[in-house]
Amino acid sequence: GAVVSQHPSWVICKSGTSVKIECRSLDFQATTMFWYRQFPKQSLMLMATSNEGSKATYEQGVEKDKFLINHASLTLSTLTVTSAHPEDSSFYICSAAPGFPGNEQFFGPGTRLTVL
Amino acid sequence: QKEVEQDPGPLSVPEGAIVSLNCTYSNSAFQYFMWYRQYSRKGPELLMYTYSSGNKEDGRFTAQVDKSSKYISLFIRDSQPSDSATYLCAKSTPNKLVFGAGTILRVKS
Numbered sequence: 001g002a003v004v005s006q007h008p009s010w011v012i013c014k015s016g017t018s019v020k021i022e023c024r025s026l027d028f029q030a031t032t033m034f035w036y037r038q039f040p041k042q043s044l045m046l047m048a049t050s051n052e053g054s055k056a057t058y059e060q061g062v063e064k065d066k067f068l069i070n071h072a073s074l075t076l077s078t079l080t081v082t083s084a085h086p087e088d089s090s091f092y093i094c095s096a097a098p099g100f101p102g103n104e105q106f107f108g109p110g111t112r113l114t115v116l
Numbered sequence: 117q118k119e120v121e122q123d124p125g126p127l128s129v130p131e132g133a134i135v136s137l138n139c140t141y142s143n144s145a146f147q148y149f150m151w152y153r154q155y156s157r158k159g160p161e162l163l164m165y166t167y168s169s170g171n172k173e174d175g176r177f178t179a180q181v182d183k184s185s186k187y188i189s190l191f192i193r194d195s196q197p198s199d200s201a202t203y204l205c206a207k208s209t210p211n212k213l214v215f216g217a218g219t220i221l222r223v224k225s
Contacts, residue, residue: 002162034212044204104148104165107161107162108159110158
C-alpha cells in the first residue's frame with residue numbers, strides 16, 4: 001500500500017517551454033500533496049504544499065507564477081514549470097499524505113528535468 | 117540552528133556491521149519522527165515512523181527516540197550492501213515534514 005506514482009520519470013525540454021509533471025496516489029486518498037526539489041547530494045527542499053480544491057501554499061523564495069500547482073482531486077496533483085530555463089533543471093519529487101496519524105508522507109519516484 | 121541536524125557523512129561500514137544513524141531536533145511541539153531511505157535518483161522510501169520516546173523495531177531496523185535529549189536514531193543490524201543509500205530523518209509538524217540533511221551510508225562487501 002501507500003504507492004505514489006510520478007510521470008514522467010525524466011524529461012528534456014528546450015528553454016522557454018513549459019513542462020507538466022503529474023503526481024498520483026494510487027491506493028489512498030491524499031488530503032495533502034507536497035512538491036520538493038532536490039539538487040545533487042543535497043536534501044529535499046520543499047517548494048509548495050497543496051490541498052485538494054484550494055490554492056497551493058508556496059515556501060519562501062519559490063515563484064508561484066513559475067511553478068504552477070494544481071491539486072485537482074484527492075489522488076492527483078500536477079506541477080507545471082512554466083517558461084523553463086536551464087537553472088530549473090533539477091530532480092522534482094512529489095509526496096502525498098493521507099493525513100493520519102503522524103502526517104507521514106509517501107514519495108513518488110521523482111522526475112528528472114533537464115532544460116537545454 | 118536548524119530544526120533537524122544530521123551529519124551528512126559519508127559513513128562507511130563493512131557488511132554485517134551494526135549501523136547507527138543519528139539526528140538531533142529542536143521545537144518538539146509535534147512529536148512524530150520518520151526515517152526515510154533514498155537510493156540514488158529515486159524518491160525517498162518511508163522506513164519507519166515513531167511517536168514519543170522509546171524504541172520501535174521492524175526487521176533489521178530499530179528506530180529510537182529520546183525526547184529528553186531530543187535525539188533520534190536508526191539502527192541497522194547485519195548491514196548489507198543493499199542498505200547503501202542516503203538516510204533522511206524527518207520531524208513532523210502540523211503542516212509539513214522538516215528533513216535533516218541526510219546521511220550517506222556505504223556498506224562494503
